[in-house]
Amino acid sequence: MLLLLYVTTVSCVLFGGSSASEFFEKSMCYGRSLRLPFSFTPPLFNGQLYFTPKKGGSRKLVMDKDEAKDPRLQISIGSVELTDLTERDEGTFSVSVGDAMPYDVIKLEIVECAYKMYRNYGKSYSYTVPRQTEFVEFTPLHSEDLPRVLWNRTDPEANKGSRWQMKGFILAIKNVNQADSGYYNFRKKDNTLLSRIRLTVKENNRHYHTNVNERLLIQNPSFDATWTVTFTPAGEVENNTLMEAGNLVTDDRRIQIMPKGIEINPVNIIDSGTFEFRDQQGHLAQIVIVEVEDEPLPYVLHPYVYIAIIGGIIFAVVVCCCCVKKCCCRNSSSKRHEFAPETAAAPAVYYHDLIQPAGPVPDNSYQPMNSLVSGEPTTTSLEPSVEPLGGQGGYPSPTFGSDCHSSDPVPRFELKRQSIPSALPLVSDSTFCDVYTSDKLNFL
Structure with a gap:
């Protein structure tokens, strides 16, 4: 089968x-x-x-x-x-x-399945290797060359004194630069790949923002070295060399080499641009971007802003005047309403000194029921006399349904009638009484 x-x-x-x-x-x-x-x-x-x-x-x-x-x-x-x-x-x-x-x-x-690692120029890098590692290979980035051996367990002292050191199971690299960017392979004795990492070294970046006529100090990268510095003005492509291998090569007297960097004093608007620091091998260590601005001018408002402010003030004044006027009108109206009822509530008393015409009283006049006319001669006073209602005392306030007439036994002629408001019908139960007293009518 x-x-x-x-x-x-x-x-x-x-x-x-x-x-x-x-x-x-x-x-x-x-x-x-x-x-x-x-x-x-x-x-x-x-x-x-x-x-x-x-x-x-x-x-x-x-x-x-x-x-x-x-x-x-x-x-x-x-x-x-x-x-x-x-x-x-x-x-x-x-x-x-x-x-x-x-x-x-x-x-x-x-x-590519390698672990990606990143470090800045001048920093240190360390990696814990697998325990079965027998040798370490390195291939630079974007290179098709065969990997080279950095470290071999059979000859651990081969790389003594270099920046690559194997301490136990830790691979350490001091002061990394772009030459250290690449792939690191950790293999067994039979060439089996145990681990693979991709290290990328990037330049440092700084940014300075300053004004004209100020002092500017551009710091060097973090460790001592002899640098070559180039400057590319803002908006341009070509660069100018300011310092080469640690020596100043520019004629600009404003630029000086200081222990920690490059000093520009005073700064001008033409100093805006990009500064690049490279080491002796040409590796890019640092990029510095400088922005220089003119001295700030005094702040001036736009004309439209002034117009808007003036318009706002005028509008506020008009609104305030309208509010004040409205409040005054409301207060005066309320005062008139307060005094009007009190005036209407008080009875009106009229004293007439004019002589009324003789003759019978019209039929529509109100005749007092208790009026007494005496035939005996009497003596009357020239001053008007009004007897209080109810006998002695002051003048009491009239009440609803009261007679408004008083019977006085004193021999005198007194004409008392009820005044009828022109705007009300003729009724006998009106609550308002008008009393007319006249000495001129005492002709009996």
Whole structure:
């Protein structure tokens, strides 16, 4: 049964069976291994394996039957594995049997899976390496060169005195610069990749904001070195060298070298721009951006602001005047309403000294029921006399429903009648009484 299965599989490969139509797209991390499908491993597969680089180049033979043509290719029964993948392994793998034309079976893409680390120029960096690490490799960024060995456990003193030091299981780098940017591989004795990091070293950045005629000190990077400083004015592309290898090369007397940096005194508007500090190897250590402004002018308001303020003041005055006028009118009106009822409530008493015409009293006049006319001669006083109601005492206030007339036994003629308001009907129960007293009518 096993022999039949083997014959069937080989027949499918040789005669373009279903396995010939298989095509795989794979993405693998840097340093990992690519395992070929089982149908392309010996003894099932007895042909050739080719590789065509993605970045261009001729096709090359990788495996011929069960013989490896690449030292990284590991072949065994039922297994074919390409170890330690790099960017050079990106491309297409194809197979052929006998004199048949090769056909593509695998398209490989290498993915960067390294841990990303960042440090500023001049700082220190340390990393704890895996315990099984036997050697450390380094490849600069954007370089296609083969990695070089920084440290090997079999010869730990090989890098003594350099900036790279292995202390136990810690890799330390002092005063990093752009030359230290790259990939660090930590491998086992059999070249198996244990860990991979990507270190990026960036320049320091400073920003100064100052005014014309002030003093400006641009500080150097954090440690002592001989710097080359260039200046690019704002809005321009070309730069000018101010200092080279620690020596001042400009003729501008305003610029002086100080122990901690470069002094510009006094600052001018033309000093706005970008200053770059580089070390002796040309590595960019620091970028300084300087912004210089003219002396501030006194603050002047826009004419429209003044117009708005004046308009606001006029509007406020008008509103205040209207409010005051309205309050005064309201107070005077309330005072009139307070005194009006008291005046109307008091009875009106009229004293007439005019002589009324003789003759009978009109029918519509009110005749007092208790008036007494005496036939005997009497003596009357020239002063008007009014007898208080109810006998003796003052003048009491009239009450609702009262008679308004008093019976006085003193012999005199007294005409008393009720005054009828012109605006009210003639009723006998009016609450207001008008008393007229006249000595001129005492003719009896």
